[in-house]
Amino acid sequence: MQLDDRSNKLLEDIISIPGIKGKDLETKYSLSRRQLGYSFDKINNWLSSNNLPEIIRTKQGHFVVDQSVITKLISTPEKTDFEMSILSEEQRIYLIILMILSNKELSLIHFTSELDVSKNTVLHDLKRVQACVEEYGLNVRYSRRDGYLIEGKEFEIRKLLIKVIYRVLEMPNGEERLNRLATIEKDDVDELIRRIEKVENKLNLKFTDEKIETMPFILTLTLRRIKQGNTIKPFYIHYEELSDTKEYLATEELLYDFETVPMEERLFITLHLLTTNVYWSEFLTQEAIPNLIQAIDNMLRQFEKTACIYLQDRDQLLNKLLLHIKPAYYRIKYQLTEVNESPNTVSDEFKELHHLVRKSTGPLETLIGSQIPETETTYITMLIGGWLTRQGDSIQEKVKAIVVCPRGVSVSRLMYSELRELFPEFVFLDSLSVREFQSYDFDYDIVFSPVFIQTDKKLFITSTFLEREEKFRLRKQVMLELHGYAPSEISIAEVMDIIKKHAVIEDEHNLSKELHAYLKSDNETEIASANDRLVLNLDELITPSRITLAKSAASWEEAIRLSAGPLLESGHIEPQYVEAIVTYDKDPYIVIGPNIAIPHASPDDGVNKVAMSLLRLEEGVEFTADYSINLVIVIAAVDKQQHLRALMQLLKLAGNEDDRNAIIHAENGEEVFSIIKKYSQE
Incomplete structure (x- = not known):
């Protein structure tokens, strides 16, 4: 008789966790009382069949386990044979795959004898084996002449074999099972271990213990399959990418006396070394992987x-x-x-x-x-x-916020961006539609939304577009609600004076500049008093000279450079501003509508004067796997105010499919500018 997976886990917990109750097991494994009782009966039947005392369950839900059961099941060298007889269904599946991949002319009797189960159990397990190998595009076939075989692409068979080796080594006495079922000689493994240690010295690194344990078996069975003629066909591993690595030289050292190993196999073993985790390395260079x-x-x-x-x-x-x-x-x-x-x-x-x-x-x-x-x-x-x-940091200790907006992707993303700037000390997890919010399963503390929604967390109703005074009031309201106070204005000069008392400042100007950049978004007085700044319309920022029409761009980075070109020529931005966008700006929230994105960086990265520039591509450029972009509008902002009216006008344009498509298919820049002017009056 064999225990199923669930009963095995329950028995392990009952033995290894003193004082565990039935209710604890029900909660841990999502079981009903009846399901637990059924598994408990199976455990006692199994114990009886092995001449062991049954486990008693008290009225209080505790379990009383006879010491002889604990002694018998605790892992000791003397109990190896008994332990090896306790196999879950999943473990049997991996052992069957190992036997098929390592031996020839296997029949059902080999499996029933080795696994100590009935013929029907093995037939059931073989169906599970078939389902498992199908995930790799492989197939199990039986013939009277060859017995059981696993057929398919050798590269996929190797991937399966590596996974199986890991799983078998995790089992009780896994190494002994692996050696016996795959007929591996200990001397062969020891020799490979010695060679691997030499490889570690050559590469100036140390593989993790787990990898040192598995690698000799993987190499042994890989070399055996090569010798049997099961070789990898030429495939998509690039010789140029791997042959220049130190791992390739190490592979040559591992195989110095194996003359018949084809180039594709040497690359496969190199790849295995490259994908192997290490816990220490003397040299961490990027010579093999630029950037x-x-x-x-x-x-x-x-x-x-x-x-x-x-x-x-x-x-x-x-x-x-x-x-x-x-x-x-x-x-x-x-x-x-x-x-x-x-x-x-x-x-x-x-x-x-x-x-x-x-x-x-x-x-x-x-x-x-x-x-x-x-x-x-x-x-x-x-x-x-x-x-x-x-x-000493923790996300759990920070205020976690979400934005819920029913008014479309563009407006939702603008709200998210504005609120994230207004509350830089909060973690903003997501911007959601109302429908997404109803099934949202992450933990959060507060919700911002333009409409009332049902929630047991703190809800702040806010406009989709916040004016200066509204920002000031909202920040004050939120801080009072959460902390009981509203932070006052911070003087950078006073902060600098405090620092000077306790430290030597090498670059006072840049320190003051960085402190200002870090603290100014938390300065309510700045928000409240910035009332005389110029607010510009869209046609004042995207002028005809800042519109570029092109058929295509080779990459997202090239599209940014093309779009930013007019602003560089006019001196509105410095070259480092473009580099800052290319380097850091992959935030999906810059995509404000279908086919349209607004890449930008911080004003401190090199903005001289507020401006926008537009690039129209006939053929969209890939931003991520989810977005193809035809309209790239680079925004150069000097503060949080002057460009906002133009941005709102741009968002309205982005939401109009007809006008968006009209720009994409425009014959010249004048057509594009006429559409921009239409939205600039709103």
């Missing part, structure tokens, strides 16, 4: 902006992330992420943090040319979360 360090740095900047957190010792964190992201780059690019053993779920503590990390991975996705899988973002979240805990 990787810059992409990680941009990701961290985007995260800081989104999460309203300043990362301390960011260079150390960057290096820590690089240790993981370098192998992840190759895993993602060559579709090997399913063999990565990163966890695929995050704890409740990091749930919102994970959401913000996911929103910040754009620079990495752009570099790799592919979306970052959930397993990889989860691991990045854990690394950043651990770093924040170390420096």
Whole structure:
């Protein structure tokens, strides 16, 4: 008799967690009282069949376990045979796949004998095996001559084999099972371990213990398949990308006496070394992956902006992330992420943090040319979360806000952007429609919305477009409601005087400038008193000389440079402003409508005078996988006020499909400007 997966887990918890109650198990595994009782009966039947005392359940819901049961089931060398007989259905499936991939002429009797189950159980398991291998585009076939085979592309078989090796090694006595079922000689494994240690010295790094444990078996079975003629066909791994790496040289050292290993196989083994996690490396260069360090740095900047957190010792964190992201780059690019053993779920503590990390991975996705899988973002979240805990920061301790707006994507995004600027100390998780809000499952503290919505959290009704006085009143209202006070104006000069008392300032001018940039968004007096600034219309900012018509752009970065060209020529912006946009601006909220985006950077990045410029592309340029952009409007703002009327007029234009399409298909700049003038009167 075999225990099913659920009964196995319940038995493990009853034995390993003293004092656990039936209700605890019901909650943990989402079971009804009847389901728990059914599994409990199965556990006792299984114990009886193995000549062990049954477990008694008290009226208070506790479990009484005889010491002989605990002794028998606790992992000790003397109990190896007994432990090996307790296999879940999932474990049997992985063992069957291992046997098929490692042996020839297997029949049902081999499986029933090895797994100690009935013929019907094995037939059921083989159906599950078929479902498992189909995920890799493979198929299980049986013939009287060859027995059971797994057929399909060898590259996919290798991916499956690597995953199976990981899973088998996780089982009790996994290494012994692997050696026996795959007929692996210990001397062969020991020799590969010695070679791998030499590779570590050559590469000046240390692989994780888990990888050192698995790599000899992966290489052994890979080399066996090559010897049997099961080789990888020429495929999409680029020789030029991998042959210049130190890992390729290390592969040559691993295989120095294997003369018949084809080039494609050497590249596959190189790829395996490149995708292998390390916990230490003496040299972290980007010679093999240009711009990787810059992409990680941009990701961290985007995260800081989104999460309203300043990362301390960011260079150390960057290096820590690089240790993981370098192998992840190759895993993602060559579709090997399913063999990565990163966890695929995050704890409740990091749930919102994970959401913000996911929103910040754009620079990495752009570099790799592919979306970052959930397993990889989860691991990045854990690394950043651990770093924040170390420096005493927590997303949980910050005020988390959402914006709920029923009035379309463009207006919703403008509200989100304006409120995020007004409350820089809050974490803004999302901008949602009312329908999305009703099924939103992240934890939040406050809601901003132009309409009343049903919520048990603090709700602040606000206009979709806030005038200066409204911003002042809203900020004061929110701060009084949350904290019981409204912050007063902060004097930069007084802050500088305090700093001078306790520190030596090397660059007083730039320190004052950065303090002003950081604190001015929190200055209600500035919002309230900025009443004499010029407010401009759309046709005053996008003039005919700032309209560029082009057929296409090779990339999003080229589109930004084309659009910003007239502003550079006129001196409204400096070259570093364009570079700042190209480097940092991948925020999806700059897409204000179908086919239209408004890339911009901070005024401090090089704006001399407020202006806008428009690029019209006949053929859309890809911004992300979700957006193709035909109209790129670069905004150069000197403050938060002068361009807002023009921005509202632009949003109305973006919401009108006919006028939007008319600009996209315009014959000349005069046609474009006539449409802009129409909205400038509103």
